[in-house]
Amino acid sequence: MASSSEETRVVAGRYRLRSVLGSGSMGTVWSAYDEFLHRPVAVKEILLPPGVTAGQADELRERTLREARAIAVLSHPNVITLHDVARQDGEPFVVMELLPxxxxxxxxxxxxxxxxxxxxxxxxxxxxxxxxxxxxxxxxxxxxxxxxxxxxxxxxxxxxxxxxxxxxxxxxxxxxxxxxxxxxxxxxxxxxxxxxxxxxxxxxxxxxxxxxxxxxxxxxxxxxxxxxxxxxxxxxxxxxxxxxxxxxxxxxxxxxxxxxxxxxxxxxxxxxxxKAPRVLFGPEMFAAASGQREEATDTREISARPAVDDGPAETSGELAADPGPLPFGPSRPEASGELAADPGPLPFGRPADTLAAPRPAVGTLVTPAPVGRSTAATVVLVAASIVLFLAAAFGGFVAARVIGAQPVAPPSREDTSGLSAPQPTVFERRTGEASSVKGVQDGTFTVDVPSGWTRFTSSQAGDDLPLSTLVQFVSADGSQMLAVNHFPKYFPGNDIDDYVKALEKSRSSGEFRMVSQAKLAEQDGRTMMYRTIDRAPAGSVSRTTYAKVFKQGTSLWAVSVTVPTEQEGTAKTALYDRILPTFQVTG
Incomplete structure (x- = not known):
């Protein structure tokens, strides 16, 4: 059960947190009450473990927002419904359907x-x-x-x-x-x-x-x-x-x-x-947990039936839904949801006599024709009025420019060309950890990365290759990526040709094309450029990768920059040639 302080906690001014439904390494899921729409909801809060770095915290926040973006586009009876993404003290809270x-x-x-x-x-x-x-x-x-x-x-x-x-x-x-x-x-x-x-x-x-x-x-x-x-x-x-x-x-x-x-x-x-029976999951499958929740129900709750979300956290790490009557929800009979037959006068409405005829749009020139004036005379008068208006406006513009000591003619194209020049990419020194499986500190490195790129780390087990650790730095729009792949104890059982063959084998026919390779002069390794195609229902995406693969001790390191193929012309100079010289293994 939530403590007294937790029971009074309100997120974004409307979502009152009630009790914890589940908690894990990624965050906490709360049973909550939407005090604006008067309905129960589930609220997912990011949980930051002690000692987490700022970069890791950003990764957890991004994962939460990715979930929200994913389910926001889905409307299906077999998918949990997204209600809202709220912010509280700079942290995102994902508000979803509550399902018992x-x-x-x-x-x-x-x-x-x-x-x-x-x-x-x-x-x-x-x-x-x-x-x-x-x-x-x-x-x-x-x-x-x-x-x-x-x-x-x-x-x-x-x-x-x-x-x-x-x-x-x-x-x-x-x-x-x-x-x-x-x-x-x-x-x-x-x-x-x-x-x-x-x-x-x-x-x-x-x-x-x-x-x-x-x-x-x-x-x-x-x-x-x-x-x-x-x-x-x-x-x-x-x-x-x-x-x-x-x-x-x-x-x-x-x-x-x-x-x-x-x-x-x-x-x-x-x-x-x-041919299946109408009821597939009988109440006996839910009885044990319901009993546990009844025992855990706070004595202050006076609802007709215990809320289904009051069980211990370990019994439900997922989202639950309609918890029934809310014991401490505000009692507002006036908010019954029914519309009044006559809402009464609008607080900011215009008097009734002003609604008879629409007003002309602001800035419209209106010249009413006197009674008895011919159509031709009216047309001449209107045309003359427009000419006088334009002449006055132009004269006022010229006078203002002269008084302000500004040229009357508009600025030339050359005067504004500098405004569209792209800003140079800002790089920052980043540290990565690509150590071996057993946690030995043998894979720490530093490298210059464009500011704002997010780091992600995973373990890999590829075809015909030993286990490795992959560290990726991804641009904000997801289109560009720096990847550092570390294979500990790769040598002497393997060689660089084995890596290249496995790389080619990892793609189906037609989805991988090696463009160029060259041996390194200063160390055992080579540089490569290759193109890949990712196929999906929404269409195919072609990407180009510039990579440096080299031996250091018994380890194999592969450092690469991947961009959309249409950017490959500028990416080599702006990214790959700028980043690679700064890469250094430090541990």
Missing amino acids: SHSLAELIRDHGPLSVEQAAAVGDAVAAALGAAHNAGITHRDVKPGNVLVAEDGRIKLTDFGIARNVSDASMTRTGMTLGSPAYIAPEVASGKAVTPAADLWGLGATLFCAVEGHPPYDADGDPLETIGKVVKGEVPRPSPGPLAPLITALMAKEPRDRLPLAQVRRRLYPILE
């Missing part, structure tokens, strides 16, 4: 595997939600049981679009995290390849696997990097024989192009749902 529910992960943990019909209902709802997201150009990237909400009334919704991105955005990750949850991440995402909507198909298949088997397809409790390695290089787990096994296998195909499309997923699930 449990996550699918909680239901499986407490009650074991789902029935075939229950799993089919989950699969159909999540497939429908993903279909709406993909049609809007959004890839969820983290489909898993913990992000699927199931309500007692049968509603099923997909939530947490925190690492979702539009297909036109550059890849972004949370600091120290991979693009998704290791046990449910798609193989191509885990290996650092381009993220496409097909990654969500794998996530859906892995979620259904967990639903029918009672456990994730891969070990979620072990070393996350070891789990990623199994996802990339291991065999795909097979579900037990059953009606949904072929569907799960078709979704969890290693190659993205081989995965079953969402439309076919729903088509295959329809016969199962057609």
Whole structure:
């Protein structure tokens, strides 16, 4: 339960926080009350861990806003609805629909595997939600049981679009995290390849696997990097024989192009749902948690039934919804929502006699014609008035310019050309941490980066390559990126040719073209320029990368600048040639 101080806390002057629904490393989700619209809502607040740096704090804020942008464009019954993004003391708060529910992960943990019909209902709802997201150009990237909400009334919704991105955005990750949850991440995402909507198909298949088997397809409790390695290089787990096994296998195909499309997923699930009972998730599945919430209900609450959001934080890390009567919500019978039959006079309205005829627009020249004047005379008079008005205006302009000692003629084009000159890019010294998996401080570096670029860090496990740490600095619009990839203990078991081959293999035919390569004179390594194409439903995006790959000790370092291909002419001089000389490994 919230403390007394927390109960009186109000965000943005209207959202009164009530109690904590869940809390994790990324933030806290509150049950709250909108005092303006008089409705219960869920409010997600960023949680900044102790000792977090300013850069990491910015990353957490950006992730919160990315979630808001992702769900703002979606309006679907199987997606949590966004109400607002509020600001309080400079921090963003995401206000969303409040759904009394449990996550699918909680239901499986407490009650074991789902029935075939229950799993089919989950699969159909999540497939429908993903279909709406993909049609809007959004890839969820983290489909898993913990992000699927199931309500007692049968509603099923997909939530947490925190690492979702539009297909036109550059890849972004949370600091120290991979693009998704290791046990449910798609193989191509885990290996650092381009993220496409097909990654969500794998996530859906892995979620259904967990639903029918009672456990994730891969070990979620072990070393996350070891789990990623199994996802990339291991065999795909097979579900037990059953009606949904072929569907799960078709979704969890290693190659993205081989995965079953969402439309076919729903088509295959329809016969199962057609014969399913009307109530799939009975009240017994929600009784235990409800009992816990009743025990935790504050004695000051006098609502007819306990609010569903008063349980301990560990019972619900997701969004919940209508908590019923609000015990301390303001009682305002006058705000019943009904419109008055006659709202009365408008406080700033004009007198009735002024409404008979519209007023002429401001600045309109009106010359009424006297009674008896001919049409020709009226036209001549109006024309003469216009000429006199223009002459007076021009004379006034000339007089003002002369008195002010300013030239009468307009300034020449050369006088203003300097105003459109682009401002030079401002660079700042940044530090990155690309240490090895075990946390040894062997990957610290410094480099000059354009001011305002945001840093993201992730771990990678690529085809035919050992584990690595990738640090990315991304421009504000997501179109330009500096990437630093560190492969510890790469040598002597591998060489630079292996890296180049793996780079080419990471893309399908026609999506990668090596433009040029040259060996470095001062050290073991080479420079490269290559172009890639990212394909998505919203269209293809061509990017150009300038890279330097070199050996330092037993490590391989790859430092690259990626820009849209149409910028490649200026990017090499303005970015790559400016940044690369400043890169220095410091630890």
